[in-house]
Amino acid sequence: MLSITLVTAFLGFMVALQFGVTKEDKPRDTRDIYQLQDDLTKAEKKHVQLNEQLSESNRLLEGYESDDTKSQLQTMKEALDKQKELAGETVKAGTGVLVTVQALAQGYSEAGEGLNADLIRRLINELNTLGATDIAIADERLTNRSPIRMVHEIVYVNDHPLPDLPFPIRVLTPHPSDLKKRLEVSESMEDFAREGLTMMVKVEDRLKLPANGESEKVEYMKPVKGD
Amino acid sequence: MRNHRFSLAIILMVTGFIVVFSYQYFKKAESPKSEEANELWTQEHQLRTQLIKEQETNQSLEKKLENRREQVQSNEQTLANQKKEAHDIQKSLNNYRMLNGLTKVHGPGIRVSLEDAQYVPEEDDPNNYIVHQQDIQEVIYELYAAGAEGVSLNGQRLSIHSYIECVGPVVKIDGQKHTVPFIVEAIGDPHLLLSSLNMSGGTVDLLMNRGIKVSTEKKSDITLKPLI
Structure with a gap:
């Protein structure tokens, strides 16, 4: 009787152990590592940007330290030109892709009735994720505050209506062939097709974007000082 | 035995x-x-x-x-x-x-808050009742059209290169994650910004029709952090 008691006790113990072993074997959670890698990449990117901004500031300071007012003034003018370029208010040329928006095929959305503001906004959003540096839609150069919206069934960019199909979208990027490849299989491409439209994408060695004519007038914003 | x-x-x-x-x-x-x-x-x-x-x-x-x-x-x-x-x-x-978003700025403007619908009819796809990237963009672009000088989303300044991604209920702005409520703040003429959003058949109506909870509010002072 004792041996049976012992054996069953042992058996129970083994089963419990077995259960413990099996339970432990759930799929490993590697999410933390991906998350960390993601955060690290972001932090490194920021590091690079901060360094760029720092060296820009240092360059300006050096210029201002000169004894000659004329060269100080020159430094200031250069700083202004740089800001204008950033704001999209200068003509800019470089490598990029030329995207032509056109009807998917004859008979499809030839008048461009499938075109809407949301389609264009999503395309810009996607172009930005793919590393576009500057964008012009038809002849409208985009800036930090370019409105894109529908007015009476027509898409307006920078308060100007888009022309009839086909029209070009010029995109500057340091890696045009990457952008082309990714744009061709992008969600935007599918969205366009759903509306009877398509985009022809062409890599260009030298693409010229027009300047945005908007003024830099600021009425409501003021810099926060001493903080 | x-x-x-x-x-x-x-x-x-x-x-x-x-x-x-x-x-x-x-x-x-x-x-x-x-x-x-x-x-x-x-x-x-x-x-x-x-x-x-x-x-x-x-x-x-x-x-x-x-x-x-x-x-x-x-x-x-x-x-x-x-x-x-x-x-x-x-x-x-x-x-x-x-x-260009290189300085910290402040000024008058408005604050818009977007939230998921609270009531979702059982037979409907809950996806139709959450705030999407398009809804946020709708607000942002309307604000630009009304002359907003600077805009932030959940405290993050937006720029010419900003991109918004929608991953389920999470919205990523320039790679940074945000969840509801989505707060859009814009500096500009508060009256003009507010009236253009609230125009009948305008942005707020459109979003409310999609079942999104929208609230708008004039603000006498909004601060926007610089991009870098």
Whole structure:
């Protein structure tokens, strides 16, 4: 009787152990590592940007330290030109892709009735994720505050209506062939097709974007000082 | 008694089986797995240390940059006080810096809050009742059209290169994650911004029709952080 008691006790113990072993074997959670890698990449990117901004500031300071007012003034003018370029208010040329928006095929959305503001906004959003540096839609150069919206069934960019199909979208990027490849299989491409439209994408060695004519007038914003 | 022996034999057999099975299981599962887990742990630890170091560096660089930018501006101020020509350049330079999101700015404007619908009819797809990237963009672009000078989303300044991604209920702006409520803040003429959003058949109506909870509010002072 004792041996049976012992054996069953042992058996129970083994089963419990077995259960413990099996339970432990759930799929490993590697999410933390991906998350960390993601955060690290972001932090490194920021590091690079901060360094760029720092060296820009240092360059300006050096210029201002000169004894000659004329060269100080020159430094200031250069700083202004740089800001204008950033704001999209200068003509800019470089490598990029030329995207032509056109009807998917004859008979499809030839008048461009499938075109809407949301389609264009999503395309810009996607172009930005793919590393576009500057964008012009038809002849409208985009800036930090370019409105894109529908007015009476027509898409307006920078308060100007888009022309009839086909029209070009010029995109500057340091890696045009990457952008082309990714744009061709992008969600935007599918969205366009759903509306009877398509985009022809062409890599260009030298693409010229027009300047945005908007003024830099600021009425409501003021810099926060001493903080 | 014979019956008893028989059952004992069976029990012993099962026990033997479990012992061997357990042993093999432990042997298989434990040794290589613990090594792997160890490796993962080390990797995670290294990544974490690296990240913390990187973030610390960035913080001190940010301080340094702020300091340098102040020096740059005070130099420009001195120059502007001396020369009329410099005065004009300085003014436009500072305007561009504000527009480009390189300075911390404040001013009057409005605040828009977007939230998922609270009531979802059972038979409907809940996806139709949550705030999407398009809804946020709808608000942002309408604000630009009404002359907003600077816009932020959940405290993050938006720029010409900003991109918004929708991953389920999470919205990523330039890679940074945000969840509801989505707060859009814009500097500009509060009256104009508000009335263009609230126009009948306008943005607010459109979003409400999609079942999104929208609230708008004029603000006398909004602060926007710089991009970098």
